[in-house]
Amino acid sequence: MRNTIIRKWTSDWNKLYEEEARRLKDIFQEELIQIYHIGSTAIPTIGYAKPIIDIVIGLSNIDKTVLYDEKMCQLGYEVRGENGITDRRYYTKGGHNRSHHVHIYRAGHENINKHLQFKYYLMNHPEQARKYGQLKIELATKFPDDTSSYQQAKESFVTGLMEEAQEWSIIKKSYGYITRMTEAETQILVFQHPVKKAGIQIPKGTVKHRELPVDAVKREMEEETGLSNFPDIHYLIDDFWENDDGVIHHRYFYRLNIDETQDEWNYEPTGGGAEDGKVFRFFWVTPDDGKLLIRGHADYFPLISLKKHNLG
Numbered sequence: 001m002r003n004t005i006i007r008k009w010t011s012d013w014n015k016l017y018e019e020e021a022r023r024l025k026d027i028f029q030e031e032l033i034q035i036y037h038i039g040s041t042a043i044p045t046i047g048y049a050k051p052i053i054d055i056v057i058g059l060s061n062i063d064k065t066v067l068y069d070e071k072m073c074q075l076g077y078e079v080r081g082e083n084g085i086t087d088r089r090y091y092t093k094g095g096h097n098r099s100h101h102v103h104i105y106r107a108g109h110e111n112i113n114k115h116l117q118f119k120y121y122l123m124n125h126p127e128q129a130r131k132y133g134q135l136k137i138e139l140a141t142k143f144p145d146d147t148s149s150y151q152q153a154k155e156s157f158v159t160g161l162m163e164e165a166q167e168w169s170i171i172k173k174s175y176g177y178i179t180r181m182t183e184a185e186t187q188i189l190v191f192q193h194p195v196k197k198a199g200i201q202i203p204k205g206t207v208k209h210r211e212l213p214v215d216a217v218k219r220e221m222e223e224e225t226g227l228s229n230f231p232d233i234h235y236l237i238d239d240f241w242e243n244d245d246g247v248i249h250h251r252y253f254y255r256l257n258i259d260e261t262q263d264e265w266n267y268e269p270t271g272g273g274a275e276d277g278k279v280f281r282f283f284w285v286t287p288d289d290g291k292l293l294i295r296g297h298a299d300y301f302p303l304i305s306l307k308k309h310n311l312g
Contacts, residue, residue: 002096004150006140007051009133013041016053020100024057027071033107033302034058034239038115040136043122045129048136050147053100056115058107060302065089065104077102085111107303108237114162116240120248121165128161170240170250172207174217175297177236177255177304178225180284186304187284189225189260190293194278199294205271213238213252221256223271225282232257236303241296253300 017037025032039054040046059065069079077091077100087109093100105112122129135157143150178189190200205220207213214233222228236253243249264283269275287305290298 002098002147003145004140004143004147005050006048006136009041009044009047009049011044013049013051013053017042017055020053020055023075024055024102027068027075028057028059030302031059031061031064031068032057033060033237033300034112036112036116036119038103038119039101040132042119043129045123045126046136047130047133050098050136052094052098055100055102056112057102057104058109058112059104060107062087062089062104062106072102087111108239113238113240114166117165117168117170118162120170120240120242121168122161124168124248125164128164132157132161170248172213172216172250172252173204174207174213174220175202175204175251175253176217176221177202177253177300178221178227178230178260179255179257179304180260185286187286188301188304189282190285190297191224191280191282193280200292200297201294202297204297207252214254217252217254217256220271224267224269224275224280226265226267227258227260230256230258237300239299244295251296253303255304 014037021035021037024035035055035057036042037053038056039052040049041051041053043049072079072091075093077093078095080090080092082088083090085103087105088111089104091102091104092098093102103111103115122132135154139150139153143153180187180189188202190202192200203221203224205216205224207216211219214235218230218233221230232255234255234257236255238250238252241249241251264281266279266281268277268279285292287301290301292298
């Protein structure tokens with residue numbers, strides 16, 4: 001039985017996450033599509049947490065997780081299997097003095113998004129987060145030598161917070177990875193924004209009220225690129241993401257296959273708004289050119305590769 005230890009929140013936990021994330025990326029390499037810091041150590045507004053770094057990972061093929069068990073053990077982890085949660089692969093580090101939890105799912109699994117939505121909800125609702133932190137202190141005092149009872153006692157409160165997070169209204173964005181094949185090479189359409197600091201981007205836009213994300217991506221691609229007739233629109237993945245201005249977006253990514261032959265063109269978007277009167281320069285890149293794009297836009301370029309596009 002492990003003791004219940006609660007500590008005041010510290011930015012050192014973010015540093016510990018970054019250090020461990022680098023090690024995990026070295027292990028899973030190209031199979032790793034998503035990796036995030038989750039749990040209370042990732043949420044400063046809670047104020048208190050058990051000093052355990054929780055990390056969630058999305059792999060392109062969850063069935064390959066077993067191939068990395070030996071390397072995870074070498075890094076100090078214990079292989080725990082699903083451990084009560086279907087579709088998860090769970091690893092713990094530190095024995096009775098637990099230091100890290102790693103939860104692995106297939107990329108895009110709904111449980112990854114539940115963790116992210118819960119995290120961002122509490123970061124944006126500090127009063128609810130504060131209540132959660134106070135509950136942690138009270139329960140740790142009540143169950144100092146029984147972390148299992150501590151977990152059970154806060155379960156109903158956490159469930160309530162999860163439900164609130166699910167109802168939280170978030171801006172939705174649809175991103176389009178428009179692709180074509182040339183000489184057996186897959187290329188992705190991008191554009192250079194006329195405002196230099198806006199950089200190279202993927203066509204995207206806001207999902208309107210009562211509009212489905214898949215309908216939004218078709219509309220936005222037509223308005224931003226001047227292209228039309230997208231016979232194949234394939235959902236890739238969705239996530240929750242903190243924009244540069246701190247606003248949380250629910251992002252939906254789609255792949256749209258076309259037979260476009262133009263290598264480069266200029267186009268003035270027709271959707272109005274902030275882009276009205278601006279001219280975008282469109283051109284093609286490969287999935288390996290992700291570093292050319294601004295933050296977040298090439299996050300799922302690996303899914304474009306046929307060898308990696310296996311989210312089963």
